[in-house]
Amino acid sequence: MATDIEFRVLGPLAVVGSEGTPVALPGGRPGTVLAVLLVHANEAVSVDQLAEALWGDEPPPSAANALQAHVSKLRRAIGDRVSFTGAGYRLDLSDAVVDAHTFEALVAQGRALAAADDPAGATRVLGDALARWRGPAFADFADAEFARAERVRLDELRAGAIEDRIDYELELGQGAELVGELEALVVEHPLRERLRGQLMRALYRAGRQADALRAYQDARDTLVEELGIDPGPELRDLEAAILAQDASLTPRVPTSAVAPRARTNIHPPLTPLVGRTAELAAVRAELDGARLVTLVGPGGAGKTRLAVEAAPHQLAHHDDGVWMVELAGVLDPASITMAIAETLRIPDSPRFGDGEAPPLDRVAEFLAAKDMLLVLDNCEHVVTEVARLAEQFLARAPALRILATSREGLGLAGERLWPVPPLPVDDAIELFSQRAAGFADVVVAESDRDTVRDVCQR
Numbered sequence: 001m002a003t004d005i006e007f008r009v010l011g012p013l014a015v016v017g018s019e020g021t022p023v024a025l026p027g028g029r030p031g032t033v034l035a036v037l038l039v040h041a042n043e044a045v046s047v048d049q050l051a052e053a054l055w056g057d058e059p060p061p062s063a064a065n066a067l068q069a070h071v072s073k074l075r076r077a078i079g080d081r082v083s084f085t086g087a088g089y090r091l092d093l094s095d096a097v098v099d100a101h102t103f104e105a106l107v108a109q110g111r112a113l114a115a116a117d118d119p120a121g122a123t124r125v126l127g128d129a130l131a132r133w134r135g136p137a138f139a140d141f142a143d144a145e146f147a148r149a150e151r152v153r154l155d156e157l158r159a160g161a162i163e164d165r166i167d168y169e170l171e172l173g174q175g176a177e178l179v180g181e182l183e184a185l186v187v188e189h190p191l192r193e194r195l196r197g198q199l200m201r202a203l204y205r206a207g208r209q210a211d212a213l214r215a216y217q218d219a220r221d222t223l224v225e226e227l228g229i230d231p232g233p234e235l236r237d238l239e240a241a242i243l244a245q246d247a248s249l250t251p252r253v254p255t256s257a258v259a260p261r262a263r264t265n266i267h268p269p270l271t272p273l274v275g276r277t278a279e280l281a282a283v284r285a286e287l288d289g290a291r292l293v294t295l296v297g298p299g300g301a302g303k304t305r306l307a308v309e310a311a312p313h314q315l316a317h318h319d320d321g322v323w324m325v326e327l328a329g330v331l332d333p334a335s336i337t338m339a340i341a342e343t344l345r346i347p348d349s350p351r352f353g354d355g356e357a358p359p360l361d362r363v364a365e366f367l368a369a370k371d372m373l374l375v376l377d378n379c380e381h382v383v384t385e386v387a388r389l390a391e392q393f394l395a396r397a398p399a400l401r402i403l404a405t406s407r408e409g410l411g412l413a414g415e416r417l418w419p420v421p422p423l424p425v426d427d428a429i430e431l432f433s434q435r436a437a438g439f440a441d442v443v444v445a446e447s448d449r450d451t452v453r454d455v456c457q458r
Contacts (some may be wrong), residue, residue, distance in 0.1 A: 138150065
């Protein structure tokens, strides 16, 4: 069976179909059932385990029946991937993608490239892997015991991948370019000695030897105060090498050889685009001429897929890339700025006091210096707040452009509304045939085309 769905857990729980469109998930306990099954992907999870995740130590007397009802709601959203065996419920992922699994595979690939003496390739692959994160793993279940171990494991893998990527970039000659990111990471993870050492190397590479030595002293003070220990031998040896201006601190590859950092989090769709050639050209032309373009149309019109296809073509026009923020799972308007900050990996600025800056100001300040296309997908349920934020961001970031998808426009001055038309019937028949073949190996015979045409027209 062809892969036609992606489960996303590297951030808020989300499911995306083959067209790149969000799959509407039932809220509440069915979503929790899905999260538990994703933690134990392709394994049977007992009724008792699921009941504990749903109700804690006090399940209702009819817990098994209630659980069955929640699973039924889940099946209506994601199909028959959830089955019941004698050992419990199981989520079959044989025909699906999980972003966490893709992330782990890319991390392994990046490390293999580094082991094969290809740090540039490793940097590129790890950048692609890290771009898949939209926030903390299983962000909707931060306090759930069933997800704790998996959250810790994934977060540690992410931290290690970031450190690996920075190591490879240092090896390739970067220094000054990494200082800001490393300073923010050290604030976030003050006890990770590897990050401290990377910051010292980056500062030294940037010609700031005194600052590199002060970074060592700050690391020592923190470790003594928090853990009662001195820095390890690697950090002490690095301090000695900086004092001696050791030749080993010089990169072996010039900065010009560094592979470009990831510039988008939009990945190629799992299925080919059907039709839409004229529409793609029109949307690209709109983006060339306007700073705010909104694709509007009813649910299922193909707004998200059109945005996913059109936006990456703007990479050549934006030095800081093209980034998509998925708002379908953001139910609280106050959380929109945090979703944007997590997508763009905007660190909390220490000068605001331990990340207590108003999120709007923090995001606007970050965007102010960026040449970027920001794609805000599925805005209709939070359109008022999205409009307010878009107006602020566009006013404060002169090189920013925004592409939104929504069932209604944002209502801002200068907004270009672009209604997404239905597919022409012949394209709709082709799409129907492709999806039927991918979902259930159904071949639409010539004798069926009149019936399929009637379905598509209706």
